[in-house]
Amino acid sequence: MTRVNHKIERPTPLLSKPVATGAALFLQNMRHRNNSAAQGALRALASLFVSIAVGAAAQPGSPLSSTSIFAPATTPAKSIFGLSIFVLTVTAIIFIVVAGLLVYSVVKFRGRAVDSNREPAQVYGSTQIELAWTVIPVLIVAVLVLATARVIHAIQDAPKPAAAVDVTVIGHQFWWEFRYPKLGIVTANELHIPVSDPAHPTPTFLKLLSADTDHSFWVPELGGKTDLIPNRVNEMWLDPSRPGIYLGQCAQYCGMQHAKMLLRVYVDKPQVFSAWVSAQQKAAAQDAQVRRGRRVFETTACINCHGVIGTAANGRFGPDLTHLMSRRTLASGAAENTPANLRLWIQNPDAIKPGSLMPAMKLSDADLDAVTAYLESLR
């Protein structure tokens, strides 16, 4: 597909356009009093499903993925997708057969004016029919169970090649921490992983943990949801076959700013990924021009919550800031990482993300400018 392109960049849309349009249509129709409410709702629902279904083809030329579950891009996502189409087909056939028989009986045996008032003959017990409607459903359920078990086994027990990348994902209220233990990298909110060539697979294996409450890692094109649960380790793996930026979202209500806990996965070509890795492995930049801002940062509570490798800052409550400027968004996709947004964020996080767990530090304007300039030097 040609819509994957690294050069152009747009701010994060929460939903893909067609889904948003479907939802807008739904609301619009709900307000439309001329239609009967049921008619309007039905039409809106139909358009919502169509929008979601064609979501994959949306946004031509955009580097951002859709958030469609109908455009799987990894082996696990593809097998889950195949299974759901199979289950949907089987259940659709059952629906058509049952609804067809029902409609047929209702029409054929409806009350007629010529009918006598006597009750029709009552038939009890037919071993053949009862066997049929017990055995057939049992067989269907068995087939569905086996098909599901096969997919679960294929995904959960997949062998891990030596070239696999390991990432520990830690859910926080309301941001994502990404640690690469083998590579010595700590970053936040924007996950970088290599594209996986089926001939030489380089899948990424995620260990999912939580620092506080339940979260759920969900990037629809890369796979199903997996929860991040305190005191438990969950796992999933991704082997995306095409590069691009894949959008996702925390999918388990985790508190006030759950809706602004967005996810971005950059699937990089091998050279781009290794360049990113070596840039992230460097210690923080030391720029003499921003000495004042660095002093403000290091003498304020900032360092209790944030880490900057190579300085006194080693807090872990908030995102690591060593390479803050390598990220295109702030606060888990809540805003674009521009100088103005960064300054506003430090001045008053609530202006961007009300209820975020970073306090407004009440810095003077001069200190605010200095700290912003310092953070901007952290490339």
Ligand code: HEC
């Ligand atoms: C009490 C802990 C705490 C203190 C103190 C604190 N922060 Fe934060 N900070 C956080 C948390 C938590 C987040 C993540 C917020 C979110 O996304 O919901 C955050 C996010 C940020 C971000 C965005 C990072 C990213 O990658 O999106 C920046 C920049 C930042 N803080 C700078 C600062 C500066 C500068 C100071 C000092 C003036 C400071 N913080 C003080 C907890 C803190």
Ligand SMILES: [Cu+2]
């Ligand atoms: Cu969450």
